[in-house]
């Protein structure tokens with residue numbers, strides 16, 4: 001049978017940063033990511049949700065090998081960007097389901113979230129595209145997350 | 159020349175909902191999206207960023223034709239989910255750049271954000287994948303956003 005989800009991926013080598021309380025006005029996001037690009041740091045996920053008052057939070061993930069360099073760049077940007085606080089997290093894993101049929105199939109993301117819920121895995125962050133649903137979770141919950149998702153979508157059957 | 163960005167897309171027919179202050183514990187995200195899937199509502203973007211205390215905010219976009227039905231479902235879920243407030247926004251547009259080369263090219267997202275910043279377009283939300291960077295902006299800024307991005311990536315040249 002054709003499975004709407006073709007696979008599960010899990011990346012434990014990512015680390016995440018969140019800039020808390022950046023001014024919510026044009027030109028801020030560009031500053032953050034231009035600085036990282038300038039030194040060749042590859043950014044994987046970028047997540048920004050709803051703003052509160054006139055500030056917002058920007059989260060992004062990079063490979064753990066770029067952690068130190070990214071950290072010092074972001075610290076140096078504090079006054080220029082005028083953000084409230086920098087948070088970093090190395091104990092994070094990105095778990096994703098991938099599939100061609102997802103965008104026209106309501107409920108695929110819901111099933112992934114259900115699998116994680118059944119596995120008692122807390123979903124820290126969510127980001128999606130037409131062919132991928134990604135959740136950031138605690139690294140030490142990654143194995144049980146992958147197993148739960150495999151079971152939900154019967155991905156190990158041949 | 160090979161352009162790392164192959165195109166810009168703009169969707170003005172989406173509407174967004176944000177559930178503010180949902181409990182940040184396993185099983186919550188699954189409830190939200192299972193209910194929507196049950197009535198066949200297709201969800202496009204799902205965005206969840208960093209939590210505060212023990213709650214988080216979940217944003218998602220759907221086609222405007224599903225607005226009324228989604229709205230009433232979400233309102234009915236208030237007690238069951240125990241969220242603080244439901245926000246809806248019909249004046250939103252999703253602007254995206256698409257490209258195969260983006261994940262290994264630091265700075266592509268930065269250039270999109272720079273283009274928006276130069277166009278004085280405020281980036282309300284951000285969600286990315288390896289082949290797509292999507293920004294939610296005000297619908298009435300969509301045309302200037304698309305134009306700025308076209309100029310940045312020289313997308314109209316043949």
Ligand SMILES: C[C@@H](O)[C@H](N)C(=O)O
Pocket residue numbers: 022023024025026027028029030048056058275279280281282
């Ligand atoms: C917060 C940040 O995304 C800001 N709104 C910008 O447009 O750059």
Ligand SMILES: C[C@@H](O)[C@H](N)C(=O)O
Pocket residue numbers: 117121122123124180181182183184185186187188206214216
């Ligand atoms: C907020 C929501 O994502 C919750 N953390 C869950 O796992 O369902």
